[in-house]
Amino acid sequence: NxxxxxxxxxxxxxxxxxxxxxxxxxxxxxxxxxxxxxxxxxxxxxxxxxxxxxxxxxxxxxxxxxxxxxxxxxxxxxxxxxSNWLQFLNLGSNKFRGKLSSAIGNMTSAIDLDLSDNELEGPIPITMGNLCNLKSIVFSELNLNQDVSTILAVLSGCVSNQLDKLDLSGCHLSGQLTNQLRNFKSLKELHLSGNSVSGPIPISIGKLSSLRVLELDQNQLKGQLPSSIGKLTNLEILDISTNLLEGVVSETHIGNLPKLKVFQASKNSFVESWNVGSMFPLWLHSQKHLRYLDISGSRISDSLPGWLWNFSSPFQYLNLSHNQIHGQIPGIPWAMSVDSVIDLSFNLLSGPLAQISPNVFFIDMSNNNLSGSLSPLLCYKLKETMGTVILNLGGNVLSGGIPDCWLNWQNLQVIKLSNNRLNGSIPSSMGTLQSIVSLHLQKNHLSGEIPLSLNNCTDLILLDAGENELHGSIPRWIGDSLRKLVVLSLRSNKFSGYIPDELCTIGSLQVLDLADNNLIGSIPRCVSKFRAMAKFNGSMGTAISYVIGAGTFVATIVMKGQILEYGTNLNLVRSIDLSNNQLSGEIPVEVTSLFELQTLNLSHNLLSRTIPDSIGELRSLESVDFSVNKLSGSIPESMSYLTFLSHLNLSFNNLSGVIPSSTQLQSFDSSCYEGNQLCGLPVPNMCPENGTIHGVGHGGGNGNENETDWFWFGLVVGFVIGFWSVFGPLVFDKRWRSIYTLFGSQTNVENH
Known part of the structure; x- marks a missing residue:
């Protein structure tokens, strides 16, 4: 054209x-x-x-x-x-590619320049030093791949006189911060998070007296926090988390920052960290405007002070997790900000549950030593509507029944009561929680049946009631009503009866765990309808993504004989565990259409007939356990196609024949095949040429034992007769000795 x-x-x-x-x-x-x-x-x-x-x-x-x-x-x-007219250029969040052009230096009238979240590459051109009118540079999430000191050198001329915002977060920066920072005296916001900047924070940071936001998190900064930080009297947000900083944070650093609202310093290597003697840091007491405080993992070994809740601005976010805080939790005041977040998990807190403000959006008191009933928390204000969306009380020593007080908790989406000592039945009022997406009740002493009212919780994505004492049949309505389930775990209970075909209608199901119950009958052939196990779509929808993002969605799954926890990577897991029941019949061939299945455990049942020939179609399988059943026939040749297989147990069945040859199948210990009549590596039985296999396993009853005895008897007799047929004449007849000696000599000559 x-x-x-x-x-x-x-x-x-x-x-x-x-x-x-x-x-x-x-x-x-x-x-x-x-x-x-x-x-x-x-x-x-x-x-x-x-x-x-x-x-x-x-x-x-x-x-x-x-x-x-x-x-x-x-x-x-x-x-x-x-260039003479352009003052504001915002091209953020587009799909621009290529290198930053030196022509950018021609826009001498530019005031705001935003190229963030594109696919542009660095380095920042030297000509940017000509943009003397710039007040804001937002280049976050660009692939600058540059030394941060070089960028500061480019901008430290006339640009530094006017610049009040510099955002280079997530730009693949390296190197160290230098004293060139002192030139940026107008700077109000400095965002350098998510890079690989190393070395100490320079003392010259204290020269930036106008600074309101300082974000240096997720880097490799080392050394002590400079005392000059205390000169930044206008600072409102300070984030130095996830670095390698050490030393002591004291009143000198924080005590003179009267406007501080957000302070985040978790995941550092502070030696004494926040522990000032045996008390909470006293500099916290002087921060009356703090709204966001994260001092998790900071080795605090004090009790919760009452003044912690008396700030003039109520907390929006408070994270004290992973410390050694002890004593009781005081009542969380009703003055908390709307949608506030409180994380007290992984401490040594004890005593009864405290009352909380209805404004608390997220409350995590898990993995402490809290005891007593749930009632003080759940039932104390029956007429108040609670705004809580995520409630985590798992990993404590709470006891008694689950109270029937859920009507005023209608906003709940995640409930974690697992790993406690709760008993009694699941209350029917939990069925009123129609917003709930994740319900964790595992590892308690709950009894009775699963209440019918839970069929109203149609948004449930995870239901884990494993390791309790629940009984009755598995409800058919689970398949009819809970069509969004991704994880269903009822393992280690007392459920009986058949596996209902209705479960097959849950096409989204990725994890089905019904192990360790008293289930009978056959495995439903309709398992082929588990679409999520047949085809990987890489997504679990916005609801589960939201809950996972909150850090509370953790599924406990038994894989490869180990108890594993999956959170953000749950969308990658596909598992069926029906072990330790009384299931009979054959392994349905329909199972082999679940192409994304990674774990299949059918062990310790009464399954018979053969392993499906097409099992090799399950190319994603990492773990297979068919042990302690009544399976017969040979191991299908197609199992040699399972290249990801890292756990296999076929022991104690009635399998016979040759173990197929493959890298995986020969790499397992022979105990994976014991109790069968198999031959070939890795079992010690060699395969005879006539194809008749005589196993040395433990299965098969008396008939097999007799066959084994005759096999060894025949082997010994044959050896004795053969030995004397060859070597007897050599011992008793000189002519045979002469012939043998002559033949041996000729053979040696020919070989040489």
Whole structure:
């Protein structure tokens, strides 16, 4: 499309419904018409030119009319004449690619420059040092791959005089912060989180007296926190978490920051950290405006002080987890901010549960020594509507029954009561929690049946009531009503009866664990309807993603004989465990259509007949356990295709024949095959050429034992007769000795 350098026609701007316009390298030249700004429906515009085309613009104001634009390419278009008007350029969150152009230095009137969240690459061009009017640079999530000191050097000239915001978070920066920071005296926000910046925080940081936001988290900063931090009297947000800082944080650092609202310093290596003697840090007492405080993992070994709740601005976020805080939890005041988050998990807190404010959005008191009943927390204000969405009380020593007090907790989405000493039945009022997506009741002493009212909880994604004393049959309504389930675990209870076919209607199911019960009958053939186990879609939907993001969605799954916990990676897990029941019949061939299945445990049942020949279709299998059943026939040749297999147990069945040859199957210990009549590596039985296998296993009853005895008797007799047939004449007859000696000599000559 060579147009010989003629201008782009003005009339194109009249096609207002146009969505895609590609004039790249079409040979147009001259002035780009402002009429292109009339294309209000345009999503894609490519004016990429060759330098010799002399395509140029005198202003870019017309771009403001392209409100739907997603892709804009002005490569090799001369923007020099348009630079004098451009003050605010926000091209963030597009799909721009390539290197940052030195032409950016021509925009000398620019005040705000936002190129964040694109696929642009560094380094930052030296010409950016010419942009003396810049007040804001937002380059977050670009692949600058540059030394941070080099960037500071480029900007430390006239740019540093006006700049009040510098955001280089997530830009793959390395190197160390230098004293060039002192030049940025107008800076109010400095965002450098999520890089690989190392070395100490320079003392010159204290020269930035206007600084309100300092985010240095998720780097590799070392050394002590400089006392000059205490000179930043306008500081409102300080985040130094997830670094390698050490030393002691004291009143000198924090005590003179009267405006501080957010302080996050978890996951560092502070030697004494926040522990000032045996008390909470006293500098906290002086921070009356703190709203966001994270001092988790800081070795605090004090009790919770009453003044912690008396700040003039109520907490929005308080994380004291992973410390050694002891004593009782005081009542959490009703003055808490709306949607506040409180995490007291993994401490040594004891005593009864405390009352909490209805404004608390997230409360985690798990993994402490809290005792007594749930009632003080759940039932003390029966007429108040609680705003709590996530409630985690797992891993304590709470006892008694689960109270029937859930009517005022209608906002709950996650309930974790696991690993306690709760008894009695599951109350029917839990069925009123129609917003719930994750219910963890495992490892208690709950009894009775699963209440029918739970069929109202149609948004449930995870239901784990394993390791209790629940009984009765597995309810059919689980399959009819809980169609969004991803994890269903009822293991280690006293359930009896058949596995209901209705479970097969839960196409989203990824983990089914019914192990260690008293189930009978056959495995339903309809398991082929578990779509999520047959096809990987990489997503579990927005609801489960939201809960996982909150850090509370953890599924406990038994895989490869181990108890494992899955959180953010749960979407990768596909597992069926029906072990330790009384299931009979054959392994349905339909199981082999679940192509994404990783774990299949059918051990300790009464299953008979053969292993399906098509089991090799389950190429994702990592763990297979069919042990202690009544399976017969040979191991299917297709099992040699299971290249990801790392755990296998076929022991104590009636299997016979040759173990198929593959890297995986021969790598397992022979105990994985014992109790069968198998031959070939890795078992000690060699396979005879006639194909008749005589096993040395433990299964098969008296008949097999007799066959084994006759096998060994025949082997010994044959050896004795054969030995004397060959060597007897050598002992008693000189002629045979002479012939043998002659034959041996000839053989040695021939071999040499």
């Amino acid at each position: 060579g147009f010989g350098g003629i201008p782009i026609p003005d009339f194109i701007g009249c096609i207002e419904s146009l969505r895609h316009l590609d004039l790249s390298k079409a040979g147009f030249g001259g002035l780009v018409p402002n009429q292109l700004g009339n294309l209000s429906s345009l999503e894609y515009l490519n004016l990429r030119a060759d330098i010799e085309d002399n395509l140029y613009v005198t202003d870019l104001q017309w771009l403001s009319g392209l409100s739907l634009i997603e892709h804009l390419d002005l490569s090799a278009v001369d923007l020099a004449q348009a």
